Amino acid sequence: MLKLPITEIFSSIQGEGPYVGVRQIFLRLPNCNLNCPYCDTNTSIPPQFRMEADSGTQLFKQFDNPVPIDKLLALIETYDVNLHHSLSITGGEPLLWVKELKVLLPLLRDKGFKIYLETNGTLPEQLLEVLPWVDIISMDIKLPFDGQVFWDVHEFFLRYSLQKEVFIKLVVQEDTSLINLHIARDLIARVDPLIQTILQPVTPTHGIKAPKPDQLLKWQSFFLEKLRNIRVIPQTHVFMGQL
Template identity: 35%
Template structure:
């Protein structure tokens, strides 16, 4: 009996430079999946929240969107690999984002892409069980007390290679401290603070905290460069 092939709802697929976290500056293929119930009020990709059959399109239309939209295409891992080659993508680092990509079983995607020489990274809220390959770099940006009511999972925090936490005020650091006590990560997990919207006070707070605790600062390089 043949295994069931997984289909992934792809909202966007493009090549750029990773602008955040440990791989800042790395050429990357961004694979944005459709669907997210977490409901972060400040989310800049709210068009990915709902996965409606009415918005399903073919791969060509998804690739050629002129502006963000809820349109998505259903693609297998093999079809995605073929699209990478057709588009002439040169990057070997693939960032799986969303939406909330951990809603989906990504193990087949990892098997296919890693078998073709790609490295995978997932960016997740930490609120869903992670179904990724052993080699996938896991970036958890924990979403706390969001309207969707989902809790950050201890197993996601333990699997995290880096925890990237947006901050604007001291209360955001305090909330992270409570989370780290409830869901302790591994000793080798990188903890990075990311100032929200490059605000000066948020940046000063993040820098001071990172120095005091030997954490890392994550700036959104792509926003400074004005690239996607």
């Protein structure tokens, strides 16, 4: 039986993007192909993964990693599918586990779970392998850092994503370059100016500062020159005390 390593499983409130406030099951997978400077998530593979016993208590049961797909499915099924808007596959970068997801996602869909994929938008070929079983794509656009540039691969990924419901998250900080915002805006406009785009002010970490209020307003106006659906939404789960 195929096995998949897990970081954690829990039920909580979505804290980012246009679905902020809905109830979701979160299935967090380890490993990532990027090392974003503002990342606050441990992406290493733990010897055991944790699953919250009762939602909101932050009391966890521990299970050995990796877990067989059939056992993982049974654990997820302990959550009431009717209570939850969808199941968020998050990370790390979930598309690093495409072989396992191609087995797991059809089983989840058969059980009535809607699949919400959170991804850094840099693995377009892997996306195509699981796209038939995905309902909603939350795609990051990563601005350049440490000499790494992602514009071309993001455009491929976004064009493939149009087969499903997709929205974009763009994390911005105080020293974000207007040049990079210009490139990001024009990339989205080339693909489809109606794609919902979220400017997400960074949660301060590692000395990185959040944008000032006037910056966010100016940037939103700048994006609205070419795009039709731009929102500014912070990480609300942070100040709600949710996982």
